[in-house]
Amino acid sequence: MRPLQTAIIAALKTQPTIDPAVEIRRSVDFLKDYLYQNTF
Numbered sequence: 001m002r003p004l005q006t007a008i009i010a011a012l013k014t015q016p017t018i019d020p021a022v023e024i025r026r027s028v029d030f031l032k033d034y035l036y037q038n039t040f
Contacts, residue, residue: 001016
């Protein structure tokens with residue numbers, strides 16, 4: 001990884017790699033929880 005990439009990751013406190021399946025599951029779970037709590 002290049003030094004600039006490392007600096008950006010550290011500054012933004014992000015993960016150096018992203019697992020798409022985990023991120024999709026996290027988004028779906030967030031939306032489900034939100035909709036259960038905020039019935040329109």
